Structures are given as structure tokens and as C-alpha cells.
Amino acid sequence: MERFARLVAAYFIMNDSWGNLSKATQAQSNLVWRSDSLPAMQNKLVVGNRRSYGDVCVNDGGTIFDATGLNKFISFDKATGVVRCEAGVTLWQLAKIAVPHGWFLPVTPGTGFVTIAGAVANDVHGKNHHVAGSFGCYVKRFELRRSNGEVLICSETEHTDFFAATIGGLGLTGFIAWVEIALKPLHHSLMAVESVSYSSYKEFLTLSAESEKTHEYCVSWIDCLSDAGQGVFFRANHAQEGGLGNNFNTSKRRVPAFVGAGFPLVNRLSVKLFNAAYIRAHSGDKQYTETIAKFFYPLDSVLNWNRIYGRKGFYQFQCVVPFESAEVLSEMLARIAASNQGSFLSVLKTMGSIKSPALLSFCRPGVTLALDFPNRGDKTKQLIATLEKITVAAGGAIYPAKDAMMSSETFEKSFPKLTEFVKFIDPEFSSSFWRRVRA
Numbered sequence: 001m002e003r004f005a006r007l008v009a010a011y012f013i014m015n016d017s018w019g020n021l022s023k024a025t026q027a028q029s030n031l032v033w034r035s036d037s038l039p040a041m042q043n044k045l046v047v048g049n050r051r052s053y054g055d056v057c058v059n060d061g062g063t064i065f066d067a068t069g070l071n072k073f074i075s076f077d078k079a080t081g082v083v084r085c086e087a088g089v090t091l092w093q094l095a096k097i098a099v100p101h102g103w104f105l106p107v108t109p110g111t112g113f114v115t116i117a118g119a120v121a122n123d124v125h126g127k128n129h130h131v132a133g134s135f136g137c138y139v140k141r142f143e144l145r146r147s148n149g150e151v152l153i154c155s156e157t158e159h160t161d162f163f164a165a166t167i168g169g170l171g172l173t174g175f176i177a178w179v180e181i182a183l184k185p186l187h188h189s190l191m192a193v194e195s196v197s198y199s200s201y202k203e204f205l206t207l208s209a210e211s212e213k214t215h216e217y218c219v220s221w222i223d224c225l226s227d228a229g230q231g232v233f234f235r236a237n238h239a240q241e242g243g244l245g246n247n248f249n250t251s252k253r254r255v256p257a258f259v260g261a262g263f264p265l266v267n268r269l270s271v272k273l274f275n276a277a278y279i280r281a282h283s284g285d286k287q288y289t290e291t292i293a294k295f296f297y298p299l300d301s302v303l304n305w306n307r308i309y310g311r312k313g314f315y316q317f318q319c320v321v322p323f324e325s326a327e328v329l330s331e332m333l334a335r336i337a338a339s340n341q342g343s344f345l346s347v348l349k350t351m352g353s354i355k356s357p358a359l360l361s362f363c364r365p366g367v368t369l370a371l372d373f374p375n376r377g378d379k380t381k382q383l384i385a386t387l388e389k390i391t392v393a394a395g396g397a398i399y400p401a402k403d404a405m406m407s408s409e410t411f412e413k414s415f416p417k418l419t420e421f422v423k424f425i426d427p428e429f430s431s432s433f434w435r436r437v438r439a
């Protein structure tokens with residue numbers, strides 16, 4: 001208790017999530033020991049590396065407990081690939097340790113800078129959702145510390161209700177102190193990649209359906225300024241040769257501070273030039289090998305790339321719509337192109353039918369679109385609200401990890417098990433996201 005009293009820092013103003021949209025006033029304390037109990041207080045939230053774009057990791061008016069200092073490995077069984085580590089270990093750290101021993105993350109999002117507890121709390125997905133499902137499918141157990149002093153070991157056989165509520169539970173069920181996951185075996189660490197250019201959304205759907213039969217990883221980048229919907233489809237498998245070299249010693253660059261301070265680099269011209277150059281560079285079909293780090297985490301080579309949007313920040317919009325209504329994405333893409341507001345290449349991929357254990361998982365079968373919008377005030381909000389309406393009408397969902405805008409109606413419609421979930425919320429926990437969608 002005393003230690004926490006010392007650790008609770010003064011109130012300060014900061015950018016709190018990857019989208020740099022909010023300037024929350026929240027107290028911050030850094031967690032030091034995984035065995036610590038949080039102090040008794042209302043309105044607290046534990047956060048990871050704040051790679052969520054919107055406000056699931058923000059707690060305006062409350063206190064956040066930063067778990068990134070909990071970055072120790074607890075055990076690693078190199079024979080079975082089961083690893084237990086503290087909440088703040090990042091997926092990048094985990095992969096770096098595991099790959100030389102012939103193990104890899106069963107699911108990883110598009111950045112390695114997320115913490116393992118952050119990956120659990122948003123039940124993140126990767127380029128292999130069609131064959132692997134979401135992160136939660138590989139969580140074996142974790143320790144959940146509740147405000148009433150309970151320390152719950154949760155798994156598929158112990159405290160199963162808290163297990164299902166905490167995976168995808170947006171950090172609201174308590175403090176996850178450590179997580180144990182099952183890694184997947186890996187024989188060679190290079191990736192055998194193929195890129196195929198396509199010229200319409202319809203072509204993307206055909207390519208996806210074909211490629212998912214032969215390739216473990218599929219993702220595509222679409223030019224959101226093009227009416228036609230041209231893009232590049234990437235499909236990959238782990239290479240059949242090359243051994244288990246460590247692929248994680250990549251150099252990192254930084255976006256200079258003056259860019260973030262007020263000189264955004266994203267405008268219609270820069271987006272147009274970049275997208276055209278990207279599509280040109282990938283024209284024709286290509287086959288090549290690349291490192292795990294380059295394939296899975298292309299954006300991680302530039303630290304703080306979110307600064308390119310300047311001090312007003314940016315929104316990310318990610319929806320998933322069921323396959324039966326996949327054509328609505330054509331309408332969304334046309335609206336985005338007409339608005340001239342989209343940013344650099346946007347991501348289109350499909351999700352398969354492997355079920356997550358989570359009560360609130362965003363992942364479900366269908367097509368998902370993710371893209372950034374520089375914050376241009378009401379104009380941007382209106383566009384995102386329109387996309388949200390189309391998503392809901394199509395029976396789809398918006399991803400909380402990326403969201404800063406969805407309404408409570410949309411949240412309720414997106415997550416049918418919400419009423420069941422609410423029973424497991426820690427009464428002292430809350431977040432800006434939660435207050436917004438429950439208003």
C-alpha cells in the first residue's frame with residue numbers, strides 16, 4: 001500500500017494511446033511487482049504499452065497502473081513450448097527469446113510492441129485468423145488480481161467464467177499479473193512470401209478464398225483513394241529451409257519530434273504519391289523470403305510513426321462484416337475514396353470460424369477492413385459515423401482496440417454476450433472507453 005502511495009505520480013497531461021487523440025487527465029503509477037495488490041480506490045485501470053488506438057487504455061479522471069515494468073519471464077518449457085511471463089512482456093521480446101528454440105507466437109498482431117496482457121485483454125488477431133483463430137485460443141492460464149483481494153488462477157478448468165470474461169475483457173475484470181501461453185513449433189524462421197496485385201475488391205475476395213487453402217498467413221493492402229479498389233495481396237508460409245536464425249536485431253528509426261508537434265506529413269498529396277509508389281513497387285506477382293520481424297511487424301522499424309499525423313492525432317477504424325454481407329465493404333471503400341480522407345494503404349483481410357473462448361471477442365467470421373484517418377474534426381467524425389452505421393446494418397462489429405467513437409448502441413449490437421460479461425467487471429475498474437460506450 002505504502003509502495004503504491006509513493007508510486008502514484010502527480011496528475012499530468014499526456015497523449016495516452018496510439019491515436020494521440022485524447023489528452024486525458026489521469027494519475028499514473030508504475031507497477032513494480034507482479035504480486036502487488038492495487039490500492040483500494042475507485043476508477044482504476046491497468047494498461048500495457050498503449051498500442052491501442054482509442055480509449056480502451058485511457059482513464060480520464062481516474063488512475064492508470066502501467067504494467068510495462070512487469071517484463072520478466074517466469075518459465076519456458078522448451079520441450080512443449082509453454083511459456084509463462086509477466087503481464088508487461090512484449091510479443092517482440094517473447095518472439096526474440098522463443099524463435100531460436102524453434103517456437104513462435106501462435107497469433108500475433110501487426111506490431112510486436114504490444115504486451116502479453118494487452119494481447120489477452122483485446123483478444124488480438126493476426127494474419128492467420130483463418131487457420132488459427134485469435135490470441136485467446138492459446139492462453140493456457142493467467143493470474144487475475146481483483147480489488148477484493150482475490151487472486152484467481154484462471155484457465156479452461158479453473159475459474160472458467162473469469163477466464164472467458166478476461167480474454168477480450170478490455171482490462172475491466174482486474175489486474176492480469178502473468179500469462180501462460182502455448183507457442184507453436186517453428187522449423188525455419190524465414191518467411192516465404194508471395195505478393196499478388198489486384199485491381200478490385202471482388203478480386204481480393206477471390207484471392208483470399210484461394211490463398212487461404214494453401215497459405216497460413218494472408219493479408220492485403222488496399223489503396224483507399226482508388227475508386228476501383230486496387231491493392232496488393234500478401235500470402236505466406238514459414239520457409240522450408242534456412243534454420244532458426246534470430247530475426248529480431250533490426251535497426252529502428254524515429255520520426256522527429258517537430259513532426260508530432262505540428263507538422264503532419266499526411267495529406268491528400270502525400271497519401272496519393274505513397275500509395276501509387278507502393279502499388280507500382282508491387283506490380284506483377286513476386287516471390288521472396290523475408291525475416292519474421294519484417295513480415296509480421298513492417299511498421300515497427302519506425303518508432304513513433306504515429307507522429308506523422310501531427311498533434312491532432314488520428315482515428316483508426318476497424319470493422320468486421322459477415323461474409324454474407326461482404327459486398328457492403330465496396331460501398332464503404334467507395335465512400336472513403338470519395339471523402340479523400342483515407343490515409344496510407346489500408347488493410348483488408350478475412351477472419352475464419354475458429355471460436356475464441358472470450359465473451360467479448362471482436363473476432364468472428366467475415367471480412368475486416370482497418371484504416372487510419374487523420375483527425376480533421378467533424379468531417380472525419382461524420383465519415384466514421386457513416387461507416388459505423390453501414391457496419392451495424394450489415395450485422396458486423398467495430399473493434400474496441402482501435403475505436404474512439406462508437407456509440408453504446410453499436411457496442412451492444414456488436415457484442416451479444418455483453419450482459420453476461422458485465423457480471424465479471426471489477427467494481428473498482430473503469431476506462432474512458434467503458435464510460436463512453438455505457439453512457
Ligand SMILES: Cc1cc2nc3c(=O)[nH]c(=O)nc-3n(C[C@H](O)[C@H](O)[C@H](O)COP(=O)(O)OP(=O)(O)OC[C@H]3O[C@@H](n4cnc5c(N)ncnc54)[C@H](O)[C@@H]3O)c2cc1C
Pocket residue numbers: 018045046047048049050051052053056057067087088108109110111113114115116117118119121122123124125126169170171172174175176177299401402
Ligand atoms: C501498428 C499497430 C498494429 C496493430 N495491429 C493489430 C492487429 O493486426 N490485430 C489486432 O488485433 N490488433 C492490432 N493492433 C492493436 C493492438 O494489438 C492492441 O490494441 C493491443 O491490445 C495493445 O496492447 P498493449 O500492450 O499496448 O495494451 P494497451 O493498449 O495499453 O491496453 C489494451 C487493453 O489491455 C488492458 N491491459 C493491459 N495490460 C493489462 C494488465 N496487466 N491487466 C489487465 N488489463 C490490462 C488495458 O486496460 C486495455 O483495456 C495494432 C496496433 C498497432 C499500433
